[in-house]
Amino acid sequence: MKPATPETAAPADAEARRALPPVICYPVDSLPPPDLATYRAARATARKTAEIIAPPRQAACFTAPAGSFFRITCTEGPQVGDLNLWNAADLSERFYSGKTRALHGTHLSTGDRLWSSFPALRPMATITEDTLDWYGFDDFGGAVHDVIGTRCDPYTHNLLKGGQYHHCCHSNLTRALATARDMTHAEAEPHIHDVLNVFMCTGFTRDTGQYFMKASPVRPGDYLEFFAEIDLLGALSACPGGDCGSEHSSDTAACHPLQVEIFTPDPAALSGWTPPPRNGYDGSHGA
Template structure:
């Protein structure tokens, strides 16, 4: 635990040092622009070509071709979900939550993109609609759809519960779903499971200790988060065993609900749109 009182006295110029204003590390103005009106116009007359219902405390996989849309919707009750995305043709290219956080912030909403891992580092999906964008940041510094939490997992549970075994954490849910969908073993599947977009989850950092905090999600049946696939995607979504995050994950009071994934095919793509290209860096690394 962190000491309650600092062990070292502040220097004479401490106030001056703390007063230095911060700078944005990655100014978003130079990122490739998002033509949100064109993307939204492409929804006109679209066809719903598939759906996957994710059961409570479990996960399911789905595919979204480039140029299609998908939605994650709350259908029965307040529920959060953990979303993994991969390049449908190469599981080694997957969602990079850390770089996405650095480029867009701790929480994602309309117009933000989910970026892939090195060396591709390209947009995988663009958020085109967020019915919870009204929430913003509350007085606790919390907001929805975070890229700061990793995913609940059985290894951390084992540590915190002094040896407990729990197989329906989101990490295990995603591992099982990927293994079954791809016909591979859980050891191989687990290597591809990665940090998530916490869909609908309301989170932040405590201002006194900097710890990761959560509170009940504001999501209600009918709310959704919608994406446009910038490349061919393979996805997995876990309906978290934490339910709405109002109580501890393993509490008997946790109420969990399913989540719906829908895939839509537009009649016509935005003019000039092409699947996202891999990053143009030459990969010489100075040698």
């Protein structure tokens, strides 16, 4: 955290240095845009084929085949969720929140894509519907669906508060993956990764640059829907912080379940569509 009062005197050209314009690190104009019209036409033909519930302070796994849609819905009360995604056939290919953030920004919405880890680096899922897209950025700099928070975890909880808390999202996701793939917790834990914080309202303070959260604007009936670009295994944790308006590792916060629904479209509606290929880099690294 930056000191409240700088310890180093500002140079004579300090204001000139601060006034230099920013440069976008990764311009995305050359990325092919998602074909939302085709996705939405396919969605209109889809039928519901599965439903999974992530109970309060717990997580659940689900599968979403390539070409299907999955929807995360707030059903009973304000609740945020932590989402992990993997290639269903290869857990080493997983959601890369840092690169997604670099490409699309700190918070995601309709038309943004969830990118996978190296060496594949390809779209795993595309957001097709977001009922909270009206929120934008508030006066505190907060917005919804972030890729800046890592997930609440028992290690940081122990560091800051002491104790052994087992219902942080990291542990919830670990248990869910272990159950889904018949692993021990020790085998599953290395596969748990930084998340998309679904429905969570977050930002950075302007004075200290610290990550903050505030009560989520989500209400029952709100949802975030995705098109599965590849065969996916997902895990969703209903965060122990509830709407994250007070704390995010808590046995006292009001918590609610989250619903995941899978929708399968008519195959003819996606005629000509194919899953995105793995990244084209040759992997030689200059050798």
